[in-house]
Amino acid sequence: MLSECLRNVRTVMPLVHSITNYVTINDVANAVLACGGSPIMADEPDDAEEVTAICGGLNINIGNLNRQTTEAMRIAGRRSRELGHVRVLDPVAAGASALRTRVCRELQGLVGFDAIRGNVSELKALALGSSTTRGVDASAADAVTDANLDEMVAFAKGYAREVGSIVAITGAIDLVAAADACYVIRNGRAEMGRVTGTGCMLSGVLCAYLIANPTDRLEAAAAAVCLMGLAGEVGWSRMQEGDGNATYRNRIIDALYTIDGTQLDEGARHELR
Amino acid sequence: MLSECLRNVRTVMPLVHSITNYVTINDVANAVLACGGSPIMADEPDDAEEVTAICGGLNINIGNLNRQTTEAMRIAGRRSRELGHVRVLDPVAAGASALRTRVCRELQGLVGFDAIRGNVSELKALALGSSTTRGVDASAADAVTDANLDEMVAFAKGYAREVGSIVAITGAIDLVAAADACYVIRNGRAEMGRVTGTGCMLSGVLCAYLIANPTDRLEAAAAAVCLMGLAGEVGWSRMQEGDGNATYRNRIIDALYTIDGTQLDEGARHELR
Amino acid sequence: MLSECLRNVRTVMPLVHSITNYVTINDVANAVLACGGSPIMADEPDDAEEVTAICGGLNINIGNLNRQTTEAMRIAGRRSRELGHVRVLDPVAAGASALRTRVCRELQGLVGFDAIRGNVSELKALALGSSTTRGVDASAADAVTDANLDEMVAFAKGYAREVGSIVAITGAIDLVAAADACYVIRNGRAEMGRVTGTGCMLSGVLCAYLIANPTDRLEAAAAAVCLMGLAGEVGWSRMQEGDGNATYRNRIIDALYTIDGTQLDEGARHELR
Numbered sequence: 113m114l115s116e117c118l119r120n121v122r123t124v125m126p127l128v129h130s131i132t133n134y135v136t137i138n139d140v141a142n143a144v145l146a147c148g149g150s151p152i153m154a155d156e157p158d159d160a161e162e163v164t165a166i167c168g169g170l171n172i173n174i175g176n177l178n179r180q181t182t183e184a185m186r187i188a189g190r191r192s193r194e195l196g197h198v199r200v201l202d203p204v205a206a207g208a209s210a211l212r213t214r215v216c217r218e219l220q221g222l223v224g225f226d227a228i229r230g231n232v233s234e235l236k237a238l239a240l241g242s243s244t245t246r247g248v249d250a251s252a253a254d255a256v257t258d259a260n261l262d263e264m265v266a267f268a269k270g271y272a273r274e275v276g277s278i279v280a281i282t283g284a285i286d287l288v289a290a291a292d293a294c295y296v297i298r299n300g301r302a303e304m305g306r307v308t309g310t311g312c313m314l315s316g317v318l319c320a321y322l323i324a325n326p327t328d329r330l331e332a333a334a335a336a337v338c339l340m341g342l343a344g345e346v347g348w349s350r351m352q353e354g355d356g357n358a359t360y361r362n363r364i365i366d367a368l369y370t371i372d373g374t375q376l377d378e379g380a381r382h383e384l385r
Numbered sequence: 386m387l388s389e390c391l392r393n394v395r396t397v398m399p400l401v402h403s404i405t406n407y408v409t410i411n412d413v414a415n416a417v418l419a420c421g422g423s424p425i426m427a428d429e430p431d432d433a434e435e436v437t438a439i440c441g442g443l444n445i446n447i448g449n450l451n452r453q454t455t456e457a458m459r460i461a462g463r464r465s466r467e468l469g470h471v472r473v474l475d476p477v478a479a480g481a482s483a484l485r486t487r488v489c490r491e492l493q494g495l496v497g498f499d500a501i502r503g504n505v506s507e508l509k510a511l512a513l514g515s516s517t518t519r520g521v522d523a524s525a526a527d528a529v530t531d532a533n534l535d536e537m538v539a540f541a542k543g544y545a546r547e548v549g550s551i552v553a554i555t556g557a558i559d560l561v562a563a564a565d566a567c568y569v570i571r572n573g574r575a576e577m578g579r580v581t582g583t584g585c586m587l588s589g590v591l592c593a594y595l596i597a598n599p600t601d602r603l604e605a606a607a608a609a610v611c612l613m614g615l616a617g618e619v620g621w622s623r624m625q626e627g628d629g630n631a632t633y634r635n636r637i638i639d640a641l642y643t644i645d646g647t648q649l650d651e652g653a654r655h656e657l658r
Numbered sequence: 659m660l661s662e663c664l665r666n667v668r669t670v671m672p673l674v675h676s677i678t679n680y681v682t683i684n685d686v687a688n689a690v691l692a693c694g695g696s697p698i699m700a701d702e703p704d705d706a707e708e709v710t711a712i713c714g715g716l717n718i719n720i721g722n723l724n725r726q727t728t729e730a731m732r733i734a735g736r737r738s739r740e741l742g743h744v745r746v747l748d749p750v751a752a753g754a755s756a757l758r759t760r761v762c763r764e765l766q767g768l769v770g771f772d773a774i775r776g777n778v779s780e781l782k783a784l785a786l787g788s789s790t791t792r793g794v795d796a797s798a799a800d801a802v803t804d805a806n807l808d809e810m811v812a813f814a815k816g817y818a819r820e821v822g823s824i825v826a827i828t829g830a831i832d833l834v835a836a837a838d839a840c841y842v843i844r845n846g847r848a849e850m851g852r853v854t855g856t857g858c859m860l861s862g863v864l865c866a867y868l869i870a871n872p873t874d875r876l877e878a879a880a881a882a883v884c885l886m887g888l889a890g891e892v893g894w895s896r897m898q899e900g901d902g903n904a905t906y907r908n909r910i911i912d913a914l915y916t917i918d919g920t921q922l923d924e925g926a927r928h929e930l931r
Contacts, residue, residue, distance in 0.1 A: 127793050134407045134680045135414050135426050141681050141854035146903050151854065152751060152793035153681050156724040162755035166791045178429040178453055180724055205425065209435035245439045247400050247425035306642070308414035308424065350900055354623055356642025357419050358635035362904035369852070369902025407680045408687050408699050451702040451726055478698065482708035518712045520673050520698035579915070581687035581697065627896055629915025630692050631908035 114380055115373025117325045117335035122148035126323035129167040129192075130316055131155045131185050133175025133204065136309030139365065140173075143313035146368035147339065149320035155181040160188035168323035169198030171316050172219060174212055175205070175248075182215055189223030198322040201225045201277075202315035207237025207244040220275060226322055227333055229280035229315050232256055232264070239271045249305065256285045265294045265385050278333045280318065282311060286341065288334045295334040298381040299341025301348050306357045310364065314340040317368065338380035343367035345379065387653050388646025390598045390608035395421035399596035402440040402465075403589055404428045404458050406448025406477065409582030412638065413446075416586035419641035420612065422593035428454040433461035441596035442471030444589050445492060447485055448478070448521075455488055462496030471595040474498045474550075475588035480510025480517040493548060499595055500606055502553040502588045505529055505537070512544045522578065529558045538567045538658050551606045553591065555584060559614065561607045568607040571654040572614025574621050579630045583637065587613040590641065611653035616640035618652065660926050661919025663871045663881035668694035672869035675713040675738075676862055677701045677731050679721025679750065682855030685911065686719075689859035692914035693885065695866035701727040706734035714869035715744030717862050718765060720758055721751070721794075728761055735769030744868040747771045747823075748861035753783025753790040766821060772868055773879055775826035775861050778802055778810070785817045795851065802831045811840045811931050824879045826864065828857060832887065834880045841880040844927040845887025847894050852903045856910065860886040863914065884926035889913035891925065 126149045132140055137153060144151040154163035157180065164170050170192040172185050192199050201223070203216040216238055219225075228235070231250035236242045244251055256264045264281070268289035272279040281287045286297040304310045318336040325332035347363030371379075399422045405413055410426060417424040427436035430453065437443050443465040445458050465472050474496070476489040489511055492498075501508070504523035509515045517524055529537045537554070541562035545552040554560045559570035577583045591609040598605035620636030628636075644652075672695045678686055683699060690697040700709035703726065710716050716738040718731050738745050747769070749762040762784055765771075774781070777796035782788045790797055802810045810827070814835035818825040827833045832843035850856045864882040871878035893909030901909075917925075 133426070135410050135424075137681050138411060138684060138854065142903055142907065145852050145854060150793055150795055151681075152754070153679070153722050154751075154755070155722055156757070158725075159723055159755050159757045162757070163751070163793070166754060166793060176426050176428060177432055179431075180453075180726075205427075205436070208425070208439060209427070209432050211429070211432045211435070247423055247436070247439060249423055306418050308411065308418060346900075354619075354639060354643055356639030357415055358638035358642075361415065362635065362908065365904035366900060366902030369904075370900060406699070408683050408697075411684060449699050449701055450705055452704075453726075478700075478709070481698070481712060482700070482705050484702070484705045484708070520696055520709070520712060522696055579691050581684065581691060627892075627912060627916055629912030630688055631911035631915075634688065635908065 113377060114335040114338055115377045117321055117332045118373045118376050120324040121320050124324040125150055126169065126320045127152060127167040128169055128171055128316055128319045129154065129164045130171040130173065131160065131181055131188060132171065132173035132312060135175055136312040139309045140312050140316040142365050143368055144316045144320055146365050147317045147320055155184045157183045157187050160184040161191045164188040164192050165195060169319045171200045171319040173202040173204055173312055173315055174215055175312060177211065177215060185219060186222060189219055193224055198319055199223050199225045200315055200319040201228045202312060203228065203230045203234045203238055205248045206234045207242060208247055213237050225277045226329060227278040227280060227318060229282065229318055232281050232283055235279065235281050250283055256281065256283055256287060269294050278330055280333055280337055282314065282337060286337050288337050290330045293330060294385045295382050296385055297334065297337050297341060299338050300344045303348060303360060304344045307361045307364065334382060338382055339371060339376055342371060342376060342379040346371060386650060387608040387611055388650045390594055390605045391646045391649050393597040394593050397597040398423055399442065399593045400425060400440040401442055401444055401589055401592045402427065402437045403444040403446065404433065404454055404461060405444065405446035405585060408448055409585040412582045413585050413589040415638050416641055417589045417593055419638050420590045420593055428457045430456045430460050433457040434464045437461040437465045438468060442592045444473045444592040446475040446477055446585055446588055447488055448585060450485065450488060458492060459495060462492060466497055471592055472496050472498045473588055473592040474501045475585060476501065476503045476507045476511055478521045479507045480515060481520055486510050498550045499602060500551040500553060500591060502555065502591055504584065505554050505556055508552065508554050523556055529554065529556055529560060542567050551603055553606055553610055555587065555610060559610050561610050563603045566603060567658045568655050569658055570607065570610050570614060572611050573617045576621060576633060577617045580634045580637065607655060611655055612644060612649055615644060615649060615652040619644060659923060660881040660884055661923045663867055663878045664919045664922050666870040667866050670870040671696055672715065672866045673698060673713040674715055674717055674862055674865045675700065675710045676717040677706065677727055677734060678717065678719035678858060681721055682858040685855045686858050686862040688911050689914055690862045690866055692911050693863045693866055701730045703729045703733050706730040707737045710734040710738050711741060715865045717746045717865040719748040719750055719858055719861055720761055721858060723757065723761060731765060732768060735765060739770055744865055745769050745771045746861055746865040747774045748858060749774065749776045749780045749784055751794045752780045753788055754793055759783050771823045772875060773824040773826060773864060775828065775864055778827050778829055781817065781825065781827050796829055802827065802829055802833060815840055824876055826879055826883055828860065828883060832883050834883050836876045839876060840931045841928050842931055843880065843883050843887060845884050846890045849894060849906060850890045853907045853910065880928060884928055885917060885922055888917060888922060888925040892917060
């Protein structure tokens with residue numbers, strides 16, 4: 113039950129260490145708080161190793177990489193792996209520069225992520241070496257649709273098998289895959305793409321869910337993805353005449369805060385393939 | 386027609402690369418999304434060159450400079466110029482330190498900006514070498530008023546001619562000048578000064594407008610400045626008892642999202658001198 | 659009268675230079691603006707010294723330290739001290755890593771803070787060398803309660819005496835202590851802990867209050883702490899069905915903007931020990 117995953121997060125109140133971009137870092141912190149976790153950010157190499165040690169998981173997001181934070185990702189990632197903590201990668205705009213793709217792959221080897229969450233173009237960049245010309249957004253040509261769903265489910269499972277991580281590909285249809293099973297999730301709204309950082313927020317929330325739900329990580333990941341999509345729906349339902357993407361951002365985080373287990377079970381639209 | 390400029394942005398959905406300060410970076414991203422563009426931020430030298438190549442324009446904002454981001458500004462600026470992309474400079478707090486003024490001037494030579502947008506004290510610092518003691522705000526003594534309007538229009542045109550850029554000086558009265566023509570714009574509200582980053586947001590929006598409207602850049606710049614001022618007015622009209630500057634920030638971005646071409650044409654208060 | 663402190667801030671409009679973490683930097687800027695000050699952020703060593711010189715005070719927050727910003731803290735801190743400016747330290751997550759505790763202590767010697775504001779675990783880390791395992795939150799075991807109030811007041815006064823700073827320990831019960839007097843403040847709400855950065859915002863506001871109220875700094879600090887707690891209460895009273903921590907963040911900053919002197923005097927719940 114997804115609701116159990118939600119309740120575990122609220123009970124455990126997991127500490128999530130994020131090394132993340134400065135564009136959406138505040139929203140990630142508030143999203144982690146909203147879902148029931150406690151965020152801390154430390155991206156100086158001298159600081160990151162100790163900070164990660166007191167946390168339950170590490171959320172690495174390459175949204176605006178620099179040399180210092182990349183080094184902190186390596187050091188904290190290695191330590192986090194030694195400690196058996198949850199490790200999540202958000203490969204923002206992988207494929208938009210050689211550096212981003214290269215750093216992701218290096219970190220995949222070094223850190224060994226429990227889960228990787230990105231849009232379909234980012235995941236294709238990691239898996240296939242393709243490049244993107246739409247920056248932080250997925251290319252329309254890459255989108256997961258009903259027409260290519262079987263193929264994309266196979267891609268997600270195959271990549272999950274190859275890298276040994278849960279693979280969460282989010283977009284109009286979300287896929288959350290392990291090597292041999294894949295949740296197909298149909299929550300969320302297209303307007304979420306007009307708010308910066310909904311993907312980044314989800315990666316922080318996902319890390320909290322994985323920490324608090326060690327026994328079934330695939331279900332926990334699916335719960336986090338359903339929750340984020342549902343938050344987009346609940347948030348949208350509260351929008352009023354004249355509201356735009358700034359208010360929508362707030363409504364989405366508010367919904368992460370207010371949605372309870374019953375709402376999540378009732379609102380989640382997922383099937384397992 | 387300003388409305389045409391607005392519609393072009395919503396059709397083209399231009400990718401805007403911002404190298405900008407971390408104070409308002411999230412608001413810049415959401416403002417670019419609100420007006421119809423797509424934001425990406427990359428300020429590591431190794432990353433910025435490739436990222437800028439896939440975008441339509443580069444928005445450089447010196448709000449909190451450091452050595453790494455300054456180097457990224459140089460590299461991305463040079464590449465953006467080679468590619469003939471739109472380049473915008475926001476000289477935040479130029480005049481508040483020698484470093485800020487120096488970096489702006491260096492970048493002006495190296496990058497050759499299509500447009501420079503700042504408050505009057507910042508533009509005077511660049512043009513005249515004056516210094517300011519009010520930090521990120523304009524000094525009251527510098528303000529563009531009806532009393533000094535002719536003189537300030539001449540200053541804006543003269544500086545536009547000298548540096549070969551559109552010069553947008555924003556404040557109670559906004560000036561958007563090319564070498565031989567200047568829009569005088571009377572949109573906006575004084576309360577916008579109590580929200581951090583309205584200038585930064587405008588610079589991002591301005592970059593999107595210039596990318597999507599290559600044939601008349603002066604009009605496109607005027608459209609962006611009118612839009613931002615109008616967003617301040619529309620946003621204010623939705624304020625309720627007990628609301629303050631945090632809600633006003635959201636209302637301004639919301640208005641950037643909702644204002645359509647008709648509203649812009651009807652609400653814009655500008656004259657060409 | 660606390661209201662006098664508030665009015666002085668709104669009259670003086672003090673410039674506050676913050677070298678602060680990127681998680682909450684935008685909220686700090688908007689909180690400083692809300693209370694009547696003017697924020698500027700500069701954390702590059704080459705920039706920070708000059709920027710601090712035009713300000714009335716310096717707010718150092720170690721929320722996400724790096725080498726560059728640490729060096730800027732040293733340089734700006736030294737200059738600010740030479741100029742007799744207000745200096746405030748926010749030792750975020752001191753005790754969570756050796757680096758954080760060490761940097762705070764080094765800065766305490768170098769900069770000589772007028773005020774230090776943190777949660778009880780952070781202040782214990784500085785005073786007693788203890789470590790914390792709850793990241794940016796205080797450990798429950800450390801909390802100031804009615805049961806240990808006498809002891810904690812003595813601790814706050816003792817540490818204030820030792821380091822020559824006003825010591826503000828914020829939590830369910832706030833203590834604002836000088837060597838021989840301590841305000842015990844009972845404003846605020848527990849839900850403020852679910853919004854990232856309320857402590858950071860308070861440190862910025864505190865700096866503004868100390869700048870604008872040089873004659874009675876202990877009272878000024880108490881006024882800032884009461885104001886922040888009251889903003890949490892006023893903000894909460896405006897929350898509606900479905901609102902969560904994102905809206906609460908906005909409501910808190912809005913309340914900093916709207917609360918006037920009369921409301922502050924009437925709403926403040928403090929006693930002097």
